[in-house]
Amino acid sequence: MNIVITAPFEPEQLDTLKKDHSVTFLPQKEGVPLRTETELHKLLLETQAEIFVCESDKVTEQVLDGLTRLKMLCVCRAGLNGVDVAACTKRKIAVTNTAGRNAGAVADMAVAMFVSVARYMSVGERALREGTWDNDLYYRLRGIELSEHVAAFIGFGAVPRALAKRLLAFDMRLIGYDPFVTAEEMAEHGVRKVDLETAFREGDFVSNHLPSMAETKGLIDKKLIGLMKPTAYFVNTARAATVCDEDIISALREHKIAGGAFDVFNTEPLPLDSPFLALDNVVLTPHLCGASLAVVKNHSRMVAEDIALFAAGKRPVRLANKEVL
Template structure:
């Protein structure tokens, strides 16, 4: 209806908690558009949006619905782009900023689930659980010692990034009796210590860690951060873990590091292409524990992220500054546009 603050989302799956929360917000209407099959109907809904809650899944959302400059130009009243996850690969933040549009994500909402998954990958690779499972299904008569692994107790885990997820991983790792070190360019050594790790440089982390685990965003500074050179700088026999984003590690270089025996294994939840092709060389290796970007895909996490997404949107529409603002420099221009568009 006229005068409503209009929130729009795609018809991709989302927890009911999102819709339920916004239905309780006075003066807010919610509409859902189809990402496939009826482009005209989709644009009819999206073009009048004040808020676009966009899927963060870059390989599930058709690219025409990414929040890029061409889409923004067709949505003159758009004030806020809300990513459905901690990442925002489907959002051109610079284009939004230039247009006076705020961008928010849901950082921290997935921390418990992703941290638990990280420890699961560490245990699965170190204890060779996946290898044992596969052999039990195809062989009888092999020795248990053929799949003998290692404890993680007493080992060192190096966290590349110690934000919401990294901090939770640090706590879980310490509970297992591990030493935790971390590097994070945005935090002081004192803050890293407060979050449960000893601060080191990136090069020191590679050299000292039995496990290197990525918890950093994918951007220009981190793209292909883990490459042939950095894998070679890891300890021989170390294990590489990532629940961050595809593209931060070079998949071809990782294959070579595993084939050479320099690395003992890898636990991978994120990929250049998701899901990866069935003939991907990493999927052929028994010492690779592979999952399909599911670290944050739990009932609890999806419900929590949907709820905090809706709460953050409701707050912005009431005039509040959001707690997870990706582009804080946009705020003065955003407030001017909000006053003009919403009154």
């Protein structure tokens, strides 16, 4: 089959695909704007693409029009924003994603955020850099240990499952909310299933893992944040749109909760006048949680596996629009 790849891809998996398929590898270069709809359509038309593997390309109705040979679209990320899945489904094009490709990377960073915000690591570093380290700093910056405290997962997909494994090693108690995951499945990961309000009420660390969709936009608001303990921390390594900025900033500014850690923001890059930057009880990172060298290796393996299944006439493991097969 003719495969066109514009995503970064591991050489070993690329060589595996080349053994059975004709592969055109044109990875998107850093700092270079994405192809326009017209340019992307032309590329896929001229290469007679039957399978297209992308990461950031916008695959719209305009791109798809007239691509009668295209049968499969593999997206090298979890989210399918920027991909017109309905238009693909209408054309019987199978769409796959690579949910979980960076689960380990994000989970590692989440642990770092838990420790950093609870032990005042960024505050301590500022004291060092600004020359304000005094004899009382040790006592002012005494924080809590993770052991025996409660981590509450809001959403229980690939990342919180990886995070649960790590936090159990810290002797944390784990609870989770996800209407689509059974209590039995959560229990397999050492997590007790609770309702949404209980998760916010009981968590010492409330860790957001909700996907961005119409039903979750702004879901974490003043009402839920108001249930949190004054000693609790809120951590967001998932999607900024699921949290009401005004409400979480207000709670942090007024110290209604102990602190927060954020890797994602509704406006990125974060403007220098953002109220997040004025807070003294937060850890902020510039959307780096998934930035691991292993991510390309992981999504390449996932895509290669699904292409092999599709080429053999079988359903891909990560098929997003199951109605096409």
